Amino acid sequence: MASLLSDKKETMRDIFGETILQLSKEDEKVYVVDGDLANSTKIDGVALKNPDKFLQMGIAEQNMLSVCSGLATTGLQPWAVTFAAFLSKRAIDQIQVQIAQPNLNVNMIGAYSGLLTGLTGKTHQSLEDIAIFRTLANMTVLAPADSTEVKKMMEFAHQFDGPVYMRLARDPYPVIFEDDYEFEIGKAxxxxxxxxxxxxxxxxxxxxxxxxxxxxxxxxxxxxxxxxxxxxxxxxxxxxxxxxxxxxxxxxxxxxxxxxxxxxxxxxxxxxxxxxxxxxxxxxxxxxxxxxxxxxxxxxxxxxxxxxxxxxxxxxx
Structure with missing residues (x-):
């Protein structure tokens, strides 16, 4: 019996970077908000190729999410991108009070989730992000299995009106889903x-x-x-x-x-x-x-x- 796992491997962050660049070009409302990690999270393509849609917040995650809240109140759709460890723990108060409670349209991307973060050590690893985000009212929590699902989830999040958290892995993983795979929120x-x-x-x-x-x-x-x-x-x-x-x-x-x-x-x-x-x-x-x-x-x-x-x-x- 053939394996369900493809020999082909892709990184979630590479596909995320390509897709968010495309979305930022196609939709005037999409802005990419960075916490000084664009090279690692692969959103540096937006900074280089669509710089008007790239907002650099520096190593200031609490302020970063507050800015995203403000952008969302004007009708824009900010995508906040940083490591899962920083997003879920440094900025959780701003996320809860300024984004989740008012049910604002902010997409939060936790890169480098889990254990395998390229020898970055315990300060950069995140094993608590799902637990933290799923306790917040109004929050949608996503964890893709491969690069195909990353793109499909991004398409969903782009159309969805409300706060979304999606965790991404750093390293390559086998491609499981075909291009015609249809992601459906809340469905196994x-x-x-x-x-x-x-x-x-x-x-x-x-x-x-x-x-x-x-x-x-x-x-x-x-x-x-x-x-x-x-x-x-x-x-x-x-x-x-x-x-x-x-x-x-x-x-x-x-x-x-x-x-x-x-x-x-x-x-x-x-x-x-x-x-x-x-x-x-x-x-x-x-x-x-x-x-x-x-x-x-x-x-x-x-x-x-x-x-x-x-x-x-x-x-x-």
């Missing part, structure tokens, strides 16, 4: 059918979940993979349906196990369809700087750790 995507267990994944962990599921198939386990591109609003019906079909759930995210996808899924299951489940994510630990594979193994979020969790939870059926 069934990537693989199975009868023994369901892995519910989001963002970068979806490709690792597919890898784990395909390896487990060779051992005789029938593993479903359900990709959750939208953490808020959450596709509760898909979660309940998966629990009814397979009877056990594993969640997978490159994020803390507290407050993220795993917590969101557990909340649904405990109220609607209690079944055994395990959460694959970073446990109660601070992060550190290291090569990618070492981080994935040490923090127990690799494909092998997802497979291990699947084997453990199946025993509880």
């Amino acid at each position: 995507v069934s990537l693989k059918e199975g009868t023994d267990v369901t892995i519910i994944s989001t963002g970068t962990q979806t490709s690792r979940s597919i890898e784990a599921a395909e390896s487990l198939e060779k051992e005789g386990l029938s593993v479903a993979v359900l990709h959750m591109p939208t953490i808020k609003p959450l596709d509760k019906k898909a979660i309940v349906k998966a629990a009814e079909k397979t009877g056990v759930i594993v969640t997978a995210e490159e994020h803390s196990i507290y407050g993220g996808l795993g917590s969101a899924v557990a909340e649904v299951l405990v109220e609607e369809k209690p079944v055994p489940m395990l959460r694959v994510g970073v446990k109660d630990r601070n992060t550190e700087s290291a090569p990618n594979e070492a981080l994935l193994e040490d923090f127990e979020v690799s494909a092998a750790h997802i497979a291990k969790a699947v084997k453990e939870v199946v025993k509880r059926k």
